[in-house]
Amino acid sequence: MKRPVTPPPPGLPTRRAARDLIAASLDERRPLEDALEALPRRLDPRDRAAAHRIAAMVLRRLGSIEEVLSPYLRKEPPPPARHALRIGVAELLLLDTPAHAAVATAVALAPKAFAGLVNAVLRKVATEGPAVLESLDAARLDTPPWLWAAWHAAYGPAVRSIAEAHRGPAPLDLTPAPGATPPGGAEVLPTGSWRMAAGTRVTDLPGFAEGRFWVQDAAAALPALLLAPRAGERIADLCAAPGGKTAQLVAAGATVTAVERDPARAARLRENLARLQLAAEVVQADAAAWTPAEPFDAILLDAPCTATGTIRRHPDVAHAKRPRDVASAAEAQARLLAAAARMLRPGGRLVFATCSLQPEEGEAHLARAAGLGLAHEPFAPGELPGLPEAITPAGCLRTRPDYWAERGGMDGFFAARFRRVA
Numbered sequence: 359m360k361r362p363v364t365p366p367p368p369g370l371p372t373r374r375a376a377r378d379l380i381a382a383s384l385d386e387r388r389p390l391e392d393a394l395e396a397l398p399r400r401l402d403p404r405d406r407a408a409a410h411r412i413a414a415m416v417l418r419r420l421g422s423i424e425e426v427l428s429p430y431l432r433k434e435p436p437p438p439a440r441h442a443l444r445i446g447v448a449e450l451l452l453l454d455t456p457a458h459a460a461v462a463t464a465v466a467l468a469p470k471a472f473a474g475l476v477n478a479v480l481r482k483v484a485t486e487g488p489a490v491l492e493s494l495d496a497a498r499l500d501t502p503p504w505l506w507a508a509w510h511a512a513y514g515p516a517v518r519s520i521a522e523a524h525r526g527p528a529p530l531d532l533t534p535a536p537g538a539t540p541p542g543g544a545e546v547l548p549t550g551s552w553r554m555a556a557g558t559r560v561t562d563l564p565g566f567a568e569g570r571f572w573v574q575d576a577a578a579a580l581p582a583l584l585l586a587p588r589a590g591e592r593i594a595d596l597c598a599a600p601g602g603k604t605a606q607l608v609a610a611g612a613t614v615t616a617v618e619r620d621p622a623r624a625a626r627l628r629e630n631l632a633r634l635q636l637a638a639e640v641v642q643a644d645a646a647a648w649t650p651a652e653p654f655d656a657i658l659l660d661a662p663c664t665a666t667g668t669i670r671r672h673p674d675v676a677h678a679k680r681p682r683d684v685a686s687a688a689e690a691q692a693r694l695l696a697a698a699a700r701m702l703r704p705g706g707r708l709v710f711a712t713c714s715l716q717p718e719e720g721e722a723h724l725a726r727a728a729g730l731g732l733a734h735e736p737f738a739p740g741e742l743p744g745l746p747e748a749i750t751p752a753g754c755l756r757t758r759p760d761y762w763a764e765r766g767g768m769d770g771f772f773a774a775r776f777r778r779v780a
């Protein structure tokens with residue numbers, strides 16, 4: 359007699375997608391955004407969003423999840439079983455999924471040979487896990503040790519508030535087009551950005567299709583603000599896609615050349631500018647090797663970096679990056695800074711920015727500027743309405759995820775202004 363086939367539990371496609379996102383991030387160190395793009399097209403948008411939420415929670419709280427699991431695992435299970443366990447713990451302890459559903463879907467997700475183990479472990483976690491989780495030093499466990507050490511060296515005891523700021527999802531920040539009015543529910547921040555609750559879908563907001571605003575973290579909007587673009591100036595945006603800062607410069611009335619090396623990202627930059635009805639010359643080129651026909655009045659160099667300031671939005675970054683990535687990003691930034699200095703007219707100004715919390719990708723570049731014919735021109739706290747704490751004693755911009763904590767935080771950014779003197 360045939361045994362009856364048990365139907366798969368509802369919600370399994372979502373968990374499969376979540377597992378694929380986690381595997382891409384942890385096993386292959388691919389960006390979570392790329393893995394999201396690679397999910398099957400047939401997946402319902404709600405399932406896709408739910409998978410993203412689960413995967414992001416696992417990546418955000420990975421250290422705590424591993425700590426909860428460790429007493430129950432005598433041997434290291436293979437990655438697919440480990441991911442099923444991680445998803446199970448996240449759902450049981452952090453996402454308020456009913457226990458029977460969390461356990462049943464994790465068991466169905468696990469390779470057959472590990473279904474019994476996953477079932478037994480998660481049943482224990484369901485009863486014992488909440489107290490264990492409560493007792494953990496989550497900020498420390500959920501931060502890779504090398505990042506904790508680097509941030510402790512750079513920011514002292516604030517490393518703990520930075521780590522705590524990474525625990526929750528980030529709000530949706532928008533940069534308005536000139537004259538646009540904020541959508542209902544928006545908080546207008548002192549620096550001019552609009553802030554919507556985390557989880558708001560930008561495409562649902564009135565004015566999106568008409569290009570009345572674009573998505574950009576409040577901190578990411580500051581480098582272009584601090585460049586203070588003026589109407590009619592010739593400005594280069596050297597690492598431009600997806601174009602949030604290009605849009606700010608064009609909206610201020612500047613004549614903008616946006617340089618982007620990656621062809622797919624250059625295409626996205628063009629699409630974004632078209633939606634916003636803003637015109638810029640888009641050049642697909644390596645900014646470190648490209649020479650403009652004429653020097654620029656001002657340059658924004660938002661250089662590629664390890665993006666450790668964006669872990670709230672991209673929790674995969676914490677696991678994907680290694681100390682050697684900081685060194686190689688800093689080298690690439692130094693090459694781009696030297697190239698940018700050559701493209702500037704005498705007396706022209708340059709804002710160099712990165713979304714990294716690592717000083718090697720920020721403050722350390724100041725020492726190189728003089729050799730490039732650039733004089734550091736400090737920002738004054740008064741240049742940044744409502745955020746004087748983000749201007750360092752040396753006159754650089756340094757935002758951190760724990761700034762404006764009561765409002766929902768902000769990305770970690772560095773920026774410095776230089777003037778071409780030779």
Ligand SMILES: C[S@@+](CC[C@H](N)C(=O)[O-])C[C@H]1O[C@@H](n2cnc3c(N)ncnc32)[C@H](O)[C@@H]1O
Pocket residue numbers: 596597598599600601602603604617618619620623643644645646660661662663694
């Ligand atoms: C931090 S992102 C820029 C974000 C952008 N400024 C914005 O506000 O939307 C860095 C960008 O620089 C591009 N990039 C990296 N190296 C480059 C190079 N050598 N020349 C030009 N673009 C480069 C990357 O493809 C990426 O799109």
